[in-house]
Amino acid sequence: MGNRIETKCIHEGWKPKKGEPRQLPIYQSTTFKYDTSDEMGKLFDLEAEGYFYTRLQNPTNDSVAAKICALEGGVAAMLTSSGQAANFFAIFNICEAGDHIIASSTIYGGTYNLFGVTMKKMGIECTFVDQDLTEEELSKYFKPNTKAVFGESIANPLVSVLDIEKFARLAHSHGVPLIIDNTFATPINCRPFEWGADIVTHSTTKYMDGQAVGVGGCIVDSGNFDWMADPDKFPGLTSPDESYHGLVYAEAFGKGAYITKATVQLMRDLGATQSPQNAFYLNQGLETLHLRMKEHCYNALEVAKFLENHEKIAWVSYPQLESSDSYELAKKYLPNGSCGVLAFGVKGGRDESIKFMDNLKLASIVTHVSDSKTCILHPASHTHRQLSDKQLEEAGIAPDLIRLSVGIENVNDIIEDLNQALAQI
Numbered sequence: 337m338g339n340r341i342e343t344k345c346i347h348e349g350w351k352p353k354k355g356e357p358r359q360l361p362i363y364q365s366t367t368f369k370y371d372t373s374d375e376m377g378k379l380f381d382l383e384a385e386g387y388f389y390t391r392l393q394n395p396t397n398d399s400v401a402a403k404i405c406a407l408e409g410g411v412a413a414m415l416t417s418s419g420q421a422a423n424f425f426a427i428f429n430i431c432e433a434g435d436h437i438i439a440s441s442t443i444y445g446g447t448y449n450l451f452g453v454t455m456k457k458m459g460i461e462c463t464f465v466d467q468d469l470t471e472e473e474l475s476k477y478f479k480p481n482t483k484a485v486f487g488e489s490i491a492n493p494l495v496s497v498l499d500i501e502k503f504a505r506l507a508h509s510h511g512v513p514l515i516i517d518n519t520f521a522t523p524i525n526c527r528p529f530e531w532g533a534d535i536v537t538h539s540t541t542k543y544m545d546g547q548a549v550g551v552g553g554c555i556v557d558s559g560n561f562d563w564m565a566d567p568d569k570f571p572g573l574t575s576p577d578e579s580y581h582g583l584v585y586a587e588a589f590g591k592g593a594y595i596t597k598a599t600v601q602l603m604r605d606l607g608a609t610q611s612p613q614n615a616f617y618l619n620q621g622l623e624t625l626h627l628r629m630k631e632h633c634y635n636a637l638e639v640a641k642f643l644e645n646h647e648k649i650a651w652v653s654y655p656q657l658e659s660s661d662s663y664e665l666a667k668k669y670l671p672n673g674s675c676g677v678l679a680f681g682v683k684g685g686r687d688e689s690i691k692f693m694d695n696l697k698l699a700s701i702v703t704h705v706s707d708s709k710t711c712i713l714h715p716a717s718h719t720h721r722q723l724s725d726k727q728l729e730e731a732g733i734a735p736d737l738i739r740l741s742v743g744i745e746n747v748n749d750i751i752e753d754l755n756q757a758l759a760q761i
């Protein structure tokens with residue numbers, strides 16, 4: 337009973353038994369007690385299940401991960417300290433020095449940096465591709481050492497929609513998993529596993545939290561990818577881990593292998609843990625995710641139409657506008673709406689765009705998107721400023737691009753604010 341997504345937002349995860357707290361408790365404890373040395377030893381050998389140290393697992397965090405797992409329709413999930421940590425772990429769990437990945441070039445600037453600069457230093461090479469190329473064209477980028485394909489269901493900040501089925505076919509025909517960052521769509525509007533994706537990541541900092549309270553991330557596994565089909569490709573999952581006395585994850589944990597490895601190996605060694613307090617806040621946000629996403633989508637479409645008809649606006653990108661390049665893909669993958677984020681340019685280019693932003697009163701200039709308060713950012717001078725002009729062009733970021741994250745205030749107030757700021761330029 338209670339299988340609809342709105343109900344899952346409220347009831348999945350923490351399921352109290354008789355006499356237990358109705359609300360998810362915050363297990364504010366680094367450590368967990370056992371009676372005998374042997375009981376504790378078995379946990380370290382992964383022979384018994386149980387909590388021992390919050391760097392690896394914590395009951396509050398696990399309840400929230402279980403809720404997100406249920407929303408996405410996966411088999412296992414884990415929280416991370418940030419979205420960056422989620423995307424790093426998602427890749428590093430199956431790649432090592434000498435390996436190669438393929439990622440869409442329109443992804444979030446932080447992830448672009450992670451893959452293009454930092455992971456390169458670790459010996460993992462990334463080829464960035466135009467996600468709108470045909471399958472045949474995209475196939476040419478695969479190499480024998482390619483281990484994963486990565487894209488965003490809705491790209492930040494261009495809000496272009498990914499053809500998930502095309503990317504899943506492409507990845508699977510080359511024997512590798514498809515990893516989708518589903519931050520902007522959230523499982524309310526898109527569940528990538530239903531379209532063939534294998535692993536989903538989130539920056540929970542955005543809509544899931546919803547009120548700009550805590551930075552966090554999540555990784556969810558569909559359990560569908562068969563690591564054993566080509567065991568030589570994924571030795572980390574299919575060959576013995578010496579740090580656990582030769583345990584083989586894919587044999588010992590079946591469909592839970594990927595998340596178990598990321599938890600007991602990567603989290604143990606790298607420690608990008610979310611605090612239980614933040615996980616609690618995240619759970620509060622998840623309880624209203626379905627309500628807020630509806631409002632964000634309604635408001636954003638109204639704002640997009642207003643901007644599209646304004647004489648001082650050069651262009652608007654929003655998936656639900658008929659003029660959008662993503663309109664057809666959005667009809668397929670996002671029939672109930674996309675997100676509250678849209679991108680546009682003001683006539684007169686970069687300078688006028690900045691002047692317009694400085695005139696806003698309700699919308700605040702912040703390095704953030706996807707929360708209840710309307711906010712605005714100029715990627716070329718903020719989030720993407722570390723990219724060269726050529727990289728900006730590759731990522732499709734025009735110098736005049738403004739990223740507007742439409743909140744859940746009354747839409748007329750949002751439009752009036754935009755209108756008065758436009759009147760002054």
Ligand SMILES: *Cc1c(COP(=O)(O)O)cnc(C)c1O
Pocket residue numbers: 418419420421423444446447488492517519520538539540541542551552553
């Ligand atoms: C913000 C964001 C990230 C990074 O998440 P943090 O929580 O800020 O570390 C990754 N992917 C997308 C799509 C994002 O919007």
